[in-house]
Amino acid sequence: MAEWVRRQLADDILGGRLGPGEKLNEIRLAERLGCSRTPVREAFRLLSGVGLVEAETNRSVVVVRPRRHDMHDLYETMRELEASCACLAAARLDDGDRLLLRSLPPWASAHAATGEEEDLHTILHRAAANPKLADLARNVRHRLLPYWRLMEGAWAAWHRDGAPSHARVVEAVLDRDGVAARAAMQAYVEAARATAEQSVNLPRS
Numbered sequence: 001m002a003e004w005v006r007r008q009l010a011d012d013i014l015g016g017r018l019g020p021g022e023k024l025n026e027i028r029l030a031e032r033l034g035c036s037r038t039p040v041r042e043a044f045r046l047l048s049g050v051g052l053v054e055a056e057t058n059r060s061v062v063v064v065r066p067r068r069h070d071m072h073d074l075y076e077t078m079r080e081l082e083a084s085c086a087c088l089a090a091a092r093l094d095d096g097d098r099l100l101l102r103s104l105p106p107w108a109s110a111h112a113a114t115g116e117e118e119d120l121h122t123i124l125h126r127a128a129a130n131p132k133l134a135d136l137a138r139n140v141r142h143r144l145l146p147y148w149r150l151m152e153g154a155w156a157a158w159h160r161d162g163a164p165s166h167a168r169v170v171e172a173v174l175d176r177d178g179v180a181a182r183a184a185m186q187a188y189v190e191a192a193r194a195t196a197e198q199s200v201n202l203p204r205s
Helices: 002-014 026-033 037-049 068-092 095-102 120-127 131-143 145-150 152-161 163-174 178-199
Strands: 053-055 061-063
Touching: 002 026, 002 037, 002 145, 026 037, 037 053, 068 120, 068 131, 068 163, 068 178, 095 120, 095 163, 120 131, 120 163, 131 145, 145 178, 152 163, 152 178, 163 178
Parallel strands: none
Antiparallel strands: 053 061
């Protein structure tokens, strides 16, 4: 039940129905979702773990307020985690994931995702064969979802303009060149960060 509640609340947050800074009332949410307060509290804990809500000093829970410095830190972290995944994947890629990489569409993947989509990042997370590293990388992509939503007007441009960098990552991994794969992924995420910073107007603190 808690996972179902988490999904409902995450959809409301990412869909803009629960706005940044909005206080989440445990009792009202339980009534609206037709459940007890226990799964709502557990859902708050899960959402906090992926950066969609935050607890305030008075013990209330609010929807996270996107901030520019947080976005920068997330992209910096994403750059290094995804680069490590790409480097390991170049050495460990199996035939199934090799085929999936070759069949990817020729446009750039979303910066952020729930982890349920099959794209460049999810393939490399799996191919790296390091579950702990993959979990960290997925968590950061999930934390970027509120920022990705704010970039809605720039999605098409990123999918197009990020395509060459995306292709270089795929090529390096398929060539089993770990050094090139790491560098290509770092450049790819840096391009994503630059697009986000140009597209999203956020306070610095």
